[in-house]
Amino acid sequence: MTSIVFRTFGNISAITKQNQMNMEFEGCTAEDFLNKLIEKFGEDMKKILFPGGSLSDLIFILINGRNIEGLEGLETKIKDGDTVSVLPMTAGG
Numbered sequence: 001m002t003s004i005v006f007r008t009f010g011n012i013s014a015i016t017k018q019n020q021m022n023m024e025f026e027g028c029t030a031e032d033f034l035n036k037l038i039e040k041f042g043e044d045m046k047k048i049l050f051p052g053g054s055l056s057d058l059i060f061i062l063i064n065g066r067n068i069e070g071l072e073g074l075e076t077k078i079k080d081g082d083t084v085s086v087l088p089m090t091a092g093g
Contacts, residue, residue, distance in 0.1 A: 002028055003080050010088040012048060015041050030061055031074035033084055048088070058089045
């Protein structure tokens with residue numbers, strides 16, 4: 001069991017009803033964690049994270065502030081005590 005701090009905002013926090021929470025999940029990868037989010041928060045979370053079956057281009061996943069795209073993607077390892085942020089892309093001007 002891996003224990004982390006989960007942070008988010010925007011449309012994802014509308015689903016979770018919180019911007020930050022402690023979470024535990026089985027496994028040790030970013031993909032394992034995202035699967036836990038879907039298990040815990042349901043179909044709405046799945047539609048945001050994996051529209052069409054693959055990871056959304058409109059989501060950033062950070063492990064301790066580092067984007068998983070520059071690491072090992074969905075296979076990026078997560079350790080106890082890490083902070084995992086799942087952030088929607090935002091636009092403004």
